[in-house]
Amino acid sequence: MRLSDSIESFIKTLMNEDATEVELKRNELAEYFGCAPSQINYVLATRFSPDHGYLTESRRGGGGYIRIVRVVQSGAQRLMYLVNERIGDSLTEEETLRLISQLKEQRIVTADEAALMAAALSSRAMGVPVPDSLKDALRARMMKSMLMSIAARNRA
Amino acid sequence: MRLSDSIESFIKTLMNEDATEVELKRNELAEYFGCAPSQINYVLATRFSPDHGYLTESRRGGGGYIRIVRVVQSGAQRLMYLVNERIGDSLTEEETLRLISQLKEQRIVTADEAALMAAALSSRAMGVPVPDSLKDALRARMMKSMLMSIAARNRA
DNA sequence: CAGAAAACTGACTTTCTTTGACCATTTAAG
DNA sequence: CTTAAATGGTCAAAGAAAGTCAGTTTTCTG
Numbered sequence: 001m002r003l004s005d006s007i008e009s010f011i012k013t014l015m016n017e018d019a020t021e022v023e024l025k026r027n028e029l030a031e032y033f034g035c036a037p038s039q040i041n042y043v044l045a046t047r048f049s050p051d052h053g054y055l056t057e058s059r060r061g062g063g064g065y066i067r068i069v070r071v072v073q074s075g076a077q078r079l080m081y082l083v084n085e086r087i088g089d090s091l092t093e094e095e096t097l098r099l100i101s102q103l104k105e106q107r108i109v110t111a112d113e114a115a116l117m118a119a120a121l122s123s124r125a126m127g128v129p130v131p132d133s134l135k136d137a138l139r140a141r142m143m144k145s146m147l148m149s150i151a152a153r154n155r156a
Numbered sequence: 157m158r159l160s161d162s163i164e165s166f167i168k169t170l171m172n173e174d175a176t177e178v179e180l181k182r183n184e185l186a187e188y189f190g191c192a193p194s195q196i197n198y199v200l201a202t203r204f205s206p207d208h209g210y211l212t213e214s215r216r217g218g219g220g221y222i223r224i225v226r227v228v229q230s231g232a233q234r235l236m237y238l239v240n241e242r243i244g245d246s247l248t249e250e251e252t253l254r255l256i257s258q259l260k261e262q263r264i265v266t267a268d269e270a271a272l273m274a275a276a277l278s279s280r281a282m283g284v285p286v287p288d289s290l291k292d293a294l295r296a297r298m299m300k301s302m303l304m305s306i307a308a309r310n311r312a
Numbered sequence: 313c314a315g316a317a318a319a320c321t322g323a324c325t326t327t328c329t330t331t332g333a334c335c336a337t338t339t340a341a342g
Numbered sequence: 343c344t345t346a347a348a349t350g351g352t353c354a355a356a357g358a359a360a361g362t363c364a365g366t367t368t369t370c371t372g
Contacts, residue, residue, distance in 0.1 A: 039329085042329070046328085059338070060338055060351080064349040112306075113268070125301035130294070216358080
């Protein structure tokens, strides 16, 4: 297993159940995992970003710390944010898959729905001679369309 | 025997019996068979494509992997195959909607899934300057891709 | 056998991870 | 107040896989 994955799950374990917040010392954690301290920042950036539903604060100097807060947000809120702000008028395949997997992880969509969306928007499915820029525009539109459909279902 | 065939059966052996999923390292496998790593991609593309009933995911970088998932065949899925035959390489919006509603009526897909598919493929979602013929080709591909995903649903 | 299709390879690309050197901020001592 | 110590942050570069694609070789087929 990758170091980053280990650190990620370690942090998530610390935060599990009720706690929505965890505080840690970058250097201690790095020492514990025997890695460069900056590795911790990498994990934060790639697994605990706002897109992943987390916020982080920190302080330097003596008694410094890193605090990670899991943002609780209703599914509908999250979906609306994605539709109205996050997704503009272009989405690459990578972005699309990342977003979908985040929605799944946050249990806003089911695994089946996630798979369905990914299937629709994968470049394999779109393997038709259209320039990438148009594919990205199409993806953005379809993604929003599907997310709104899901939002509507949740309300029902 | 051809190399590709050997690799194919090797992978299928790994996946035999109960396992519907196998994870491997491209470079290791290539080394084992004494071939170029890209040969593995060739085998995946020609023998483990969605058309063949498999889905693949992968990650690059340290600790990278390739995962192959076999889509389990069951009653509803055989229907999917029929449907796949019927959908050629072009689908108008009307045909699409008709198909979706048939699938829903036959309870092959849920209402939610039907809505999701319709949302993805509606002309509104696809309202991007692409000629209709291409849109229809895209629809066909995406529809098949989504149906494939639904067929894969409920896998262990 | 000739042409087409399939198999194969290698060079190049892209993505993800890990590290280290250097920078910035905060607190504690002098 | 000044300076040193203690933290955390940034960024670029190296390393570790996997992906792509054009071109070559092999195999099939009429």
